[in-house]
Amino acid sequence: xxxxxxxxxxxxxxxxxxxxxxxxxxxxxxxxxxxxxxxxxxxxxxxxxxxxxxxxxxxxxxxxxxxxxxxxxxxxxxxxxxxxxxxxxxxxxxxxxxxxxxxxxxxxxxxxxxxxxxxxxxxxxxxxxxxxxxxxxxxxxxxxxxxxxxxxxxxxxxxxxxxxxxxxxxxxxxxxxxxxxxxxxxxxxxxxxxxxxxxxxxxxxxxxxxxxxxxxxxxxxxxxxxxxxxxxxxxxxxxxxxxxxxxxxxxxxxxxxxxxxxxxxxxxxxxxxxxxxxxxxxxxxxxxxxxxxxxxxxxxxxxxxxxxxxxxxxxxxxxxxxxxxxxxxxxxxxxxxxxxxxxxxxxxxxxxxxxxxxxxxxxxxxxxxxxxxxxxxxxxxxxxxxxxxxxxxxxxxxxx
Amino acid sequence: xxxxxxxxxxxxxxxxxxxxxxxxxxxxxxxxxxxxxxxxxxxxxxxxxxxxxxxxxxxxxxxxxxxxxxxxxxxxxxxxxxxxxxxxxxxxxxxxxxxxxxxxxxxxxxxxxxxxxxxxxxxxxxxxxxxxxxxxxxxxxxxxxxxxxxxxxxxxxxxxxxxxxxxxxxxxxxxxxxxxxxxxxxxxxxxxxxxxxxxxxxxxxxxxxxxxxxxxxxxxxxxxxxxxxxxxxxxxxxxxxxxxxxxxxxxxxxxxxxxxxxxxxxxxxxxxxxxxxxxxxxxxxxxxxxxxxxxxxxxxxxxxxxxxxxxxxxxxxxxxxxxxxxxxxxxxxxxxxxxxxxxxxxxxxxxxxxxxxxxxxxxxxxxxxxxxxxxxxxxxxxxxxxxxxxxxxxxxxxxxxxxxxxxxxxxxxxxxxxxxxxxxxxxxxxxxxxxxxxxxxxxxxxxxxxxxxxxxxxxxxxxxxxxxxxxxxxxxxxxxxxxxxxxxxxxxxxxxxxxxxxxxxxxxxxxxxxxxxxxxxxxxxxxxxxxxxxxxxxxxxxxxxxxxxxxxxxxxxxxxxxxxxxxxxxxxxx
Numbered sequence: 025x026x027x028x029x030x031x032x033x034x035x036x037x038x039x040x041x042x043x044x045x046x047x048x049x050x051x052x053x054x055x056x057x058x059x060x061x062x063x064x065x066x067x068x069x070x071x072x073x074x075x076x077x078x079x080x081x082x083x084x085x086x087x088x089x090x091x092x093x094x095x096x097x098x099x100x101x102x103x104x105x106x107x108x109x110x111x112x113x114x115x116x117x118x119x120x121x122x123x124x125x126x127x128x129x130x131x132x133x134x135x136x137x138x139x140x141x142x143x144x145x146x147x148x149x150x151x152x153x154x155x156x157x158x159x160x161x162x163x164x165x166x167x168x169x170x171x172x173x174x175x176x177x178x179x180x181x182x183x184x185x186x187x188x189x190x191x192x193x194x195x196x197x198x199x200x201x202x203x204x205x206x207x208x209x210x211x212x213x214x215x216x217x218x219x220x221x222x223x224x225x226x227x228x229x230x231x232x233x234x235x236x237x238x239x240x241x242x243x244x245x246x247x248x249x250x251x252x253x254x255x256x257x258x259x260x261x262x263x264x265x266x267x268x269x270x271x272x273x274x275x276x277x278x279x280x281x282x283x284x285x286x287x288x289x290x291x292x293x294x295x296x297x298x299x300x301x302x303x304x305x306x307x308x309x310x311x312x313x314x315x316x317x318x319x320x321x322x323x324x325x326x327x328x329x330x331x332x333x334x335x336x337x338x339x340x341x342x343x344x345x346x347x348x349x350x351x352x353x354x355x356x357x358x359x360x361x362x363x364x365x366x367x368x369x370x371x372x373x374x375x376x377x378x379x380x381x382x383x384x385x386x387x388x389x390x391x392x393x394x395x396x397x398x399x400x401x402x403x404x405x406x407x408x409x410x411x412x413x414x415x416x417x418x419x420x421x422x423x424x
Numbered sequence: 425x426x427x428x429x430x431x432x433x434x435x436x437x438x439x440x441x442x443x444x445x446x447x448x449x450x451x452x453x454x455x456x457x458x459x460x461x462x463x464x465x466x467x468x469x470x471x472x473x474x475x476x477x478x479x480x481x482x483x484x485x486x487x488x489x490x491x492x493x494x495x496x497x498x499x500x501x502x503x504x505x506x507x508x509x510x511x512x513x514x515x516x517x518x519x520x521x522x523x524x525x526x527x528x529x530x531x532x533x534x535x536x537x538x539x540x541x542x543x544x545x546x547x548x549x550x551x552x553x554x555x556x557x558x559x560x561x562x563x564x565x566x567x568x569x570x571x572x573x574x575x576x577x578x579x580x581x582x583x584x585x586x587x588x589x590x591x592x593x594x595x596x597x598x599x600x601x602x603x604x605x606x607x608x609x610x611x612x613x614x615x616x617x618x619x620x621x622x623x624x625x626x627x628x629x630x631x632x633x634x635x636x637x638x639x640x641x642x643x644x645x646x647x648x649x650x651x652x653x654x655x656x657x658x659x660x661x662x663x664x665x666x667x668x669x670x671x672x673x674x675x676x677x678x679x680x681x682x683x684x685x686x687x688x689x690x691x692x693x694x695x696x697x698x699x700x701x702x703x704x705x706x707x708x709x710x711x712x713x714x715x716x717x718x719x720x721x722x723x724x725x726x727x728x729x730x731x732x733x734x735x736x737x738x739x740x741x742x743x744x745x746x747x748x749x750x751x752x753x754x755x756x757x758x759x760x761x762x763x764x765x766x767x768x769x770x771x772x773x774x775x776x777x778x779x780x781x782x783x784x785x786x787x788x789x790x791x792x793x794x795x796x797x798x799x800x801x802x803x804x805x806x807x808x809x810x811x812x813x814x815x816x817x818x819x820x821x822x823x824x825x826x827x828x829x830x831x832x833x834x835x836x837x838x839x840x841x842x843x844x845x846x847x848x849x850x851x852x853x854x855x856x857x858x859x860x861x862x863x864x865x866x867x868x869x870x871x872x873x874x875x876x877x878x879x880x881x882x883x884x885x886x887x888x889x890x891x892x893x894x895x896x897x898x899x900x901x902x903x904x905x906x907x908x909x910x911x912x913x914x915x916x917x918x919x920x921x922x923x924x925x926x927x928x929x930x931x932x933x934x935x936x937x938x939x940x941x942x943x944x945x946x947x948x949x950x951x952x953x954x955x956x957x958x959x960x961x962x963x964x965x966x967x968x969x970x971x972x973x974x975x976x977x978x979x980x981x982x983x984x985x986x987x988x989x990x991x992x993x994x995x996x997x998x
Contacts, residue, residue: 078643215993256766256975261538262545263516265509272766272873274975275866278984314997329996340931344909344955347986365892366901370950370987377991380934387938388991394952396985401875401892402509 052092053084100167108169110155112187116142117196119155119171128168131218131319132159156221157196158209164192165210200226204381205308205333211386212331216314220324224306224353231285235355236374238281269402277397280373281358305342305350307376308333329377330354336382350376351393365401369394502896509875509893511576511769512545547572550771550782553760555791562760562772564753569770573753578877578894579763580755587895590614591751599747756880757792757861758868764788765974766869785974793861858908858925858958866981867906867954878904885943886951903949904985905940906956914960923961941988950987957982 075081110121120143124133133153138145143152155163163169164187171192172184187195197203212219223230262268310327312319319325332350342350351374359371372392380387508514518534521527551569553562564570564580573579574588582589594613755763755770763770764785771782774791783791855862864887871878877891881903889900914920944951959980 076640076644078640079647080643212993216997217993257512257768259544259546259768261542262512262514264514265512268510268512268514268545269873269875272869274766274873274978275870276979276982277870278982329991334934336934340933341907341937343931344907344911344957344984347955348911348984369902370989372987380938382934387934388993389937389941390989390991392987392989394985394987396871396874396876396952397983399874 052088052095102167110160110163110169110171111175111184112160112171112173112195113142114174114195116154117157117199118142119160119169120152121155121169122148122153123151124153124169126168128163129153131321132163134321157201158206161189161192161196161206162210162213165189202333202335204335204379207381207384208331208333208379208386209309212309212311218312218314218316218319218324219309220311220327222307222310222330225308227306232353234285236353237283237285238356238358238373266402269400278393278395279397280356280393280395281398303339303346305332305334305339305346305378307331307350307353308379326355330375331377331379331388333379333381336380336387347391365399369396369399506575506578506894506896508576509877510767511547511551511572511579511763512767513543513547514545515543546769551763551769553755553764553770553772555760555772555774555783556754557776559754560757560792562755562757562770564755564770567749570753573755573763578879578891578896579759580753582751583754584751586615588614589751589753592747592749595747758865758878761785761788761792761865762869762872766873789861789974790855792865793855793859856923856925857961858910860925862977862981863906863908863956863958866956866978867904867983869978870983871904876902884947884949885940887954889949890952900949902952902987903944904952904954906954909955909957909984911957912960915958920960937988941990945990950989953986953988955984955986957984 106125108121108124108126110119110124112119121133133155135150135152136142136154138149141149141152141154143149155169160169160171164171171187173187175184197206209219256274257268257271307330309331310324311329311331312324313328316328354374354376356374357371358373359368363371370392372394374393376391378389378391380389515538517538518527518530520531547569551564551573552566553564553569555561556563563583564573570589578587581587582591584591585594590613594615597613597616760770760772764772764783765788772788773780773782867888868878871888871890877894878888879891879895879900881887881889881900884903886903886905888904888906890902890904891900892898908925910916910920910924912920915924941951959982962977962980
């Protein structure tokens with residue numbers, strides 16, 4: 025019956041998940057409406073593949089071009105009031121700024137504690153906002169801050185030389201901040217997300233806390249019924265299929281609800297591969313959705329997503345060891361118990377988003393630790409748990 | 425028909441008009457012939473003959489609102505056919521209702537009868553299956569077994585069909601149709617229904633393209649100031665010529681499609697239409713052990729010829745010709761092993777073995793885990809040649825030497841698959857732990873034992889597709905790809921590394937994963953990476969070649985699934 029699914033190709037329009045507005049040429053006329061207060065999400069129009077010689081089509085195209093031109097030709101000015109100076113600090117590869125103004129800084133930069141501050145605990149420490157290298161590049165590229173090199177003896181006054189964008193890239197990219205990480209960071213920032221480094225940014229962070237494990241150990245034992253001779257299932261009288269299925273349970277599976285932390289005195293020995301060193305994948309950034317209003321830098325709370333940045337050219341599809349250690353460090357987020365079967369499976373017990381960067385192009389994949397073994401299909405009451413047409417998401421889209 | 429002609433333009437597009445009328449003729453005739461799918465009957469008789477016209481008139485009279493689509497036959501309710509998820513019958517005790525005291529009596533009676541004469545959940549005798557070394561699958565020809573295996577858990581696929589065995593039904597329908605009989609009683613094969621649906625969809629697309637063209641033409645006419653009547657069906661006279669040029673590729677495309685399919689405008693003789701039966705008569709995959717495969721196609725041909733001689737005016741109550749089923753159900757090794765080992769309802773025999781004794785699970789496992797050698801069948805032929813005394817190979821010494829070397833070389837490799845009795849010296853624990861069959865069976869068993877209907881997923885580039893309840897109920901939601909994992913410390917040692925079947929970690933690159941995920945999202949399925957943790961080889965001291973070995977073997981595998989989906993930055997903002 026697999027062929028029946030092929031019919032779906034003919035009829036199914038891309039579902040909501042598949043539509044990515046960034047991947048197609050848009051009708052930019054919606055930009056004309058931005059002057060007013062009401063901002064509407066642009067509707068997808070019909071794609072025109074070829075010129076069909078009507079004035080309507082060419083007028084539409086011209087109007088779209090003009091709208092984009094108008095939007096781009098808007099004069100942007102820097103208000104002297106909001107002028108922000110920052111000074112680069114080569115030793116820590118960061119920059120600092122005193123009392124920067126602007127809404128951006130409510131979600132970027134940090135005031136370091138007396139022990140951590142590279143300039144020591146002087147009286148202006150509380151006003152000094154330290155910017156990480158990726159924040160420095162992002163703000164400099166954006167024109168928000170004016171970064172200066174440190175003051176040297178050659179400078180005539182106390183105004184040091186300004187840092188160029190090229191210099192910022194040259195100084196800041198390297199070490200733990202790879203170019204791939206910066207590409208992911210800046211693209212997420214431009215999309216409006218709040219992006220903070222995760223604890224594992226500089227390698228392995230602290231060992232996973234209790235939030236990475238299920239709250240209560242509810243261990244379920246599944247008995248193995250061994251067949252004496254012949255086969256797994258003895259020829260006998262069976263009263264229900266659930267009974268038969270439970271006797272068929274044979275292969276072990278990973279149960280995320282029964283995972284317990286490893287004893288700390290026993291270090292987990294990951295076998296070192298001589299030919300291909302086992303590169304560990306870890307969560308790079310924690311991100312919050314753009315609409316998050318309650319965000320505070322001092323207590324960011326639980327992030328909405330966790331992003332692990334990998335280089336497509338240098339790594340391969342992760343092995344089970346890599347995925348296990350990656351998932352180990354991610355908090356335990358079980359699906360809702362009353363959710364429908366497919367939603368539960370797709371949500372998974374833990375999840376992480378992989379940002380695979382191939383030479384500047386980022387592809388995001390969500391990996392969910394689905395436990396099929398936890399969701400027994402045979403025990404479900406309703407014969408069709410929460411779906412109308414199986415894989416199809418729109419009614420009537422596919423037919424058997 | 426009249427409706428379509430009334431709206432169609434009269435000038436400059438006369439060919440299209442005629443095509444449209446042909447199409448509508450087809451549809452109207454299809455209404456009269458309830459299961460006529462693609463207008464083949466219309467082609468056989470010229471549409472302008474008086475008989476067809478009278479038929480149309482009758483249909484219009486009988487039905488004041490002629491439905492362009494053929495009236496669909498009421499489908500059988502799948503919920504009543506496919507009730508059992510496994511080919512085992514269960515004997516539940518009747519429920520006790522406190523409001524009906526007599527139901528207690530019923531309960532007790534059933535319980536006692538089960539106690540005294542316990543019915544078995546297993547079929548008796550077991551379903552027979554024959555291993556086919558050529559295709560490395562198990563063939564089932566017994567109609568009782570075929571029906572049970574398909575309807576109770578969707579096992580296997582018809583060798584001449586897409587999934588459910590339907591060749592016989594199709595063949596009967598084809599013969600009836602060729603005879604010109606009314607098709608009231610013939611069941612429509614799923615393939616024919618699909619064909620009709622595709623045709624319908626194709627016509628819909630053509631119609632949609634035509635509407636789009638007309639919309640553009642109207643817009644252009646408005647811009648050029650041409651007078652357009654209400655309804656806009658008339659083309660401006662000055663614009664027509666240019667339109668034809670601009671839209672030529674589209675038009676030609678449509679014409680090509682029509683010609684390519686040979687309908688409805690073309691007159692193609694029935695015999696030249698592609699028919700599954702014509703193709704299947706020369707199917708090379710009829711197994712050795714299939715008893716029905718011995719009927720040659722000549723028999724059916726002679727029957728057809730005889731019927732042609734009788735002529736079109738033969739009585740309708742002529743008995744159906746006895747068609748032998750040329751089709752068999754073929755089970756993948758995973759399905760066959762699950763049915764045989766886990767459920768114990770299938771008795772698999774080996775065609776080359778002298779005894780008709782069924783293969784035990786360890787023997788089957790050995791057979792399936794041995795790599796498929798396509799040369800084994802030719803070796804068997806050579807062996808037969810060598811053993812035959814009448815054929816002397818001495819005339820061709822080079823060839824003979826080649827043959828004998830081939831036989832001796834491949835005997836060592838294919839010995840277990842040729843003679844299952846010889847495989848007892850090789851225990852199941854000697855099979856390498858990352859043997860592809862072991863990994864794939866562990867995955868198969870895992871999902872089957874959870875209640876999923878698992879079917880092969882090669883057409884989607886994956887290992888398995890997971891259906892909820894079965895393919896007749898819903899599309900597959902999950903597409904499973906097996907990823908071997910070597911997490912045990914044994915596999916990191918030098919010896920373990922050298923014994924790995926895959927180089928390194930068997931890693932795939934990101935492009936592979938993206939391609940796979942892109943395909944799955946296009947067919948609205950979800951990709952599941954199923955990591956199978958390969959255990960180290962068991963200690964060689966244990967193991968007696970018994971079934972408990974098989975159970976212990978698979979109990980050492982561990983499975984962890986990861987679901988992969990695209991994550992869109994723009995979608996997730998809100």
